[in-house]
Each structure stands twice: as structure tokens, then as C-alpha cells.
Amino acid sequence: MATATVIEIIRQFLHKPFTNTFPVKYAPKNMHKALEAIQAGKVEITPPVPVPDDLRGKLAYEKDTCIGCQLCIKVCPSKAIEFKPEERKIKIFIARCTFCAMCTEICPTNSLAMTTEFLLGTAEKYGKDMIVE
Numbered sequence: 001m002a003t004a005t006v007i008e009i010i011r012q013f014l015h016k017p018f019t020n021t022f023p024v025k026y027a028p029k030n031m032h033k034a035l036e037a038i039q040a041g042k043v044e045i046t047p048p049v050p051v052p053d054d055l056r057g058k059l060a061y062e063k064d065t066c067i068g069c070q071l072c073i074k075v076c077p078s079k080a081i082e083f084k085p086e087e088r089k090i091k092i093f094i095a096r097c098t099f100c101a102m103c104t105e106i107c108p109t110n111s112l113a114m115t116t117e118f119l120l121g122t123a124e125k126y127g128k129d130m131i132v133e
Contacts (some may be wrong), residue, residue, distance in 0.1 A: 010045055014097060015088035017050075020046065020047055020048060020049040022045075022046050022047075022048050022049075022097075023038065023045050023046060024038070024043055024044075024045065024046060025046055029117070048119070051116045051118065052116075053116070054098075055114070055116045055118065056101050056114045057097045057099070057114060057116050057117045057118040057122060058094060058114075058115050058117040058118070058132075059092050059097060059103070059104075059113070059114060059115070059132055060092065060111060060112070060113045060114075060115045060132070061090070061092060061111060061112055061132045061133070062110075062111045062112075062113075062125050063089055063133070065109045065110070065111045065115075066090065066109065066111040067088075067090055067108070067109055068083070068089060068090075068112075069108060070083055070090075071106045071107065071108070072090060072103035072106060072107055072112060073090065075100060075102045075103060075106050076095050076102065076103055077100060077102065078096075078097060078098045078100075079096065080092055080093050080097040081093075081103060084133075086103030089133070090130040091132070091133050092131065092133075093126065093130065093133065094120060094130045094132060095125045095126060095130050099114070104115045
């Protein structure tokens with residue numbers, strides 16, 4: 001058991017990492033200065049790795065095809081979806097979403113879909129980019 005662990009540790013040291021150093025190649029000591037250098041064009045951004053087509057990223061919502069059945073609200077484990085009765089439509093809070101895709105599977109009109117967008121970091125938890133209507 002211990003031998004297998006030691007062999008795995010040595011193997012890990014000899015292989016290059018599987019992670020992608022995003023947004024820059026080396027971890028900066030000061031992220032604020034690194035972002036300024038990127039904006040000034042002094043540092044090149046490392047692009048994120050290509051994502052698989054079936055990645056469960058940010059939800060996409062087609063308001064026109066939604067019939068207001070509220071099935072998505074009933075199956076959402078994190079209560080990320082709220083109903084707007086005056087419009088008979090839904091409102092999705094991405095900050096609450098666990099990206100389980102249960103709402104997309106139960107939607108009878110396919111109004112909800114998972115996108116491959118995964119860079120969702122923001123300073124405002126309930127800002128306009130983090131609410132889908």
C-alpha cells in the first residue's frame with residue numbers, strides 16, 4: 001500500500017500538471033498589478049482550456065417558449081428559480097444554482113438549457129450578469 005503511494009507521488013512529480021494556469025502562465029504575487037499588466041498589453045493571457053460540449057455551465061432561458069408550468073421550480077434543489085406571476089415566467093439566480101441540470105431535463109418546452117459558459121466570477125452576487133430572466 002505504501003509502495004503504491006510512493007510510486008504515485010514520484011510519477012506525479014515527473015509529469016507536467018494537468019491544470020491550465022489561467023489567466024496568466026505564472027501565479028502573480030499581486031493580482032491587481034497582473035490585471036493592470038494584462039490591460040496594458042505587457043502580459044499575454046493564457047486561454048482557458050476547451051470545455052466539453054456536455055459541460056453544465058450557466059443556464060440559458062428562452063422566455064418566449066416558456067409556458068409558466070413551474071415544473072423547474074419544483075425540482076430545483078437549491079431554490080434558484082423563482083416564478084414571476086405577473087408575466088407567468090421565471091427568474092433564475094445563477095449564484096444559487098448548483099448546475100445539476102434537473103430543470104433542463106423536466107422542462108416540457110425545452111426553454112432551459114445548460115451552456116458551456118463557466119467563467120461566472122463577479123463581485124455582485126445578484127448583479128445583472130448573475131440573474132437570468
